Amino acid sequence: MTQPLQSKPDYGIDAPAVLRNLFLFGTLCIILRFTAPRLVHLGSIDVLLHPMFAWTGGFLLAEAFLFLYYVKVGKFGHRDLILSLHTWRGDEQVLDVGCGRGLLLAGAAKHLTTGHATGLDIWSTTDMGGNAAAATERNLQLEGIADRCTLVSEGAQAMRFADASFNVIVSNLCLHNIYDRPTRQKAVAEIARVLKPGGVAILSDYKLTAEYAQQLTAEGLAVTRRWGNPLATFPPLRIVIARKPIV
């Protein structure tokens, strides 16, 4: 059977196993609420199972739906918020660190006239469903900006770019995926290294943003932090805005 030709960009599902597990265990708890005995005796303690399963199931399913809302709707608003934090000229060299299927990369490229946007990724399918350079390339073509974009397959902790290569660096939900701290710090140091004096790095994540901010401040950048829209992003996302001084 022939596959239908993809006609619209598909920005994928972030952390698909996390979303699946939230739905799975949430549903299981609700089923247990109606099928398990109401009370169990653990030695001298009576445990009421029904409220425990109802609350846990409700909590997990609420998280699952909020995350699904971010994946399907909220992340587009979050992309627009991130990109609105820079005043675009059109001639910028842009880097998207952990571009995944090109959400920020394509959005940034649409602001460019003579500039160029580079997406860097290791294409982890754990972090993003259907992640692959070919899937991102297809999205860039469908968005009509493939000619302004390049994809680079390598880790953020060891970038091939020369010092001071980019005017704007963006990154969303990437750096926390580097679990070991020294490697993560290398990635943040690489971001500071390849940013041009006068350039801005805008890094969004659901945790560790204080760590990124502290390191970038120590690297001599002027750093502020702000929240994303709490109604559109789940888990709530924080944004580090780091400007490299002109020396």
Ligand SMILES: C[S@@+](CC[C@H](N)C(=O)[O-])C[C@H]1O[C@@H](n2cnc3c(N)ncnc32)[C@H](O)[C@@H]1O
């Ligand atoms: C949750 S996805 C987010 C993708 C995209 N930024 C977005 O907002 O749609 C995280 C991305 O970071 C990438 N990633 C994880 N570790 C990385 C590393 N060390 N270097 C570069 N990319 C990495 C993953 O492959 C994945 O595409």
